[in-house]
Amino acid sequence: MTRPGAPTAQQVRAALAEVADPADAIALQRFFKTGPGEYGAGDVFIGVRVPVTRSIAKRFAALPLDEIDLLLDSPVHEERLAGLVLLNGRFARASRGVPDEVEQRRIVDRYLAAVRRGRVNNWDLVDVSAENIIGPWLLDRPRDLLFELAQADSLWERRVALLSTFAFIKAGDASTTFALSELLLDDRRDLIQKALGWMLREVGKRIDRTLLTGFLDVNAAKLGRTALSYATEHLDAETRADYRSR
Numbered sequence: 001m002t003r004p005g006a007p008t009a010q011q012v013r014a015a016l017a018e019v020a021d022p023a024d025a026i027a028l029q030r031f032f033k034t035g036p037g038e039y040g041a042g043d044v045f046i047g048v049r050v051p052v053t054r055s056i057a058k059r060f061a062a063l064p065l066d067e068i069d070l071l072l073d074s075p076v077h078e079e080r081l082a083g084l085v086l087l088n089g090r091f092a093r094a095s096r097g098v099p100d101e102v103e104q105r106r107i108v109d110r111y112l113a114a115v116r117r118g119r120v121n122n123w124d125l126v127d128v129s130a131e132n133i134i135g136p137w138l139l140d141r142p143r144d145l146l147f148e149l150a151q152a153d154s155l156w157e158r159r160v161a162l163l164s165t166f167a168f169i170k171a172g173d174a175s176t177t178f179a180l181s182e183l184l185l186d187d188r189r190d191l192i193q194k195a196l197g198w199m200l201r202e203v204g205k206r207i208d209r210t211l212l213t214g215f216l217d218v219n220a221a222k223l224g225r226t227a228l229s230y231a232t233e234h235l236d237a238e239t240r241a242d243y244r245s246r
Contacts, residue, residue, distance in 0.1 A: 007060045009070035009079075015056045016078050021047035032077070032122055039155065039191060040122050048078040050124070057085040065090075065110055072114040080119055084129040087111055091133050108137050115149075121156050123191050130160045135167025143176050150180050155189055162195040166202065174203040174211050181215070185222045197223075197230025205234055213239075221246040 025047030034040040048056075063071075063086050071083030087107055094103040111133045114120055120129060138145065149161035162184070165177040177199050184196055204212030212231065220228060220243040232240045 007063045007067070009063070009067040009074075012056065012060050012063065012067075012071060012082055013074070013076075013079060015059070016048050016053065016076075016082065017046065019048055019052055019056075020078075023047065024049065028077070032124070043077050043122060044075050045077050050081070053078050053081050054085055057082045057089070060086065061089055065106065069110060069114075072110075072119045073117075077122065077125075081125060081128065083114075084111075084120065084125055088129060088132040091136070095136060104137060108133060112145075115157060115160055116154075118154070118156070120160065123159065123195075126156055126159045126163055130163035131166035134160065134164040138164065139167060139171060146176060146180060147183065150183050155191060158184065158187065158189075158192055159195050162192070162199055165199055169199065169202050169206055172207055174207050177203055178215055182219065185219060188224050190226060193224045193226035194230055197227035200227070200231035201234060204231075209235075216243050220244075 025045045028045040028047060029035075029043070032040045032043060032045070034043045034045070060082075068083045068086050068090075071079045071086070074080055074083075087110065091104060091107045094100040094107065111120075111129065120126055134145070146161045146164055149157045149164075152158060161180055162177075165180060168174070168176050181196055181200060184192060187193070187196075200212060200215065203215075213235075216223075216228075216231065223231070225244075228244060232243050235243075
């Protein structure tokens, strides 16, 4: 139950609607592939750019979790994005100083529920949230959840699994990124290919290039063209050509 005087999801909706631009809505629907048969089919945009959505979410940082759930269940993409930005903020606050694990768990559960009911359902929604919620939650915990997500039928759950490992990479740990990459080597969905290659690239950039090249020495021939292109784009031209010829 929302306490009296607390901000509401309806107020967030109204703030977003106030700055919505119909021309931007058309452009965003094209960019995020909302046409029939595309990965974002049926999604609704009202035309609010990401920096503006973030700014509005910041004004409602005290929005209760139940109200955030209402945003996450909205048919409007920007409202779901605002809800995820708000969840990120709550998780970050619960992680400062001595972590509030009860609050963290509550946020993780809400997030996973939204993922599993298909509300975190475009690449920007996954990318803005997975590494900021699931990643840090599992940093010092068993990571079985990510392997469950990586084997789900949902493209978005599989992408959440991969993007969550960005938090581990930033902490210097490539082990789960490599394990999930091996599990998803044969996944040829474009948005999985891009996520897989991106995370591998970040291992080479942020931890140790030899870790990346060691993985590629074994797996380059099995990677899809897109994943391999992303993973090797920061390597020198001769090395890239060598891996791409395998």
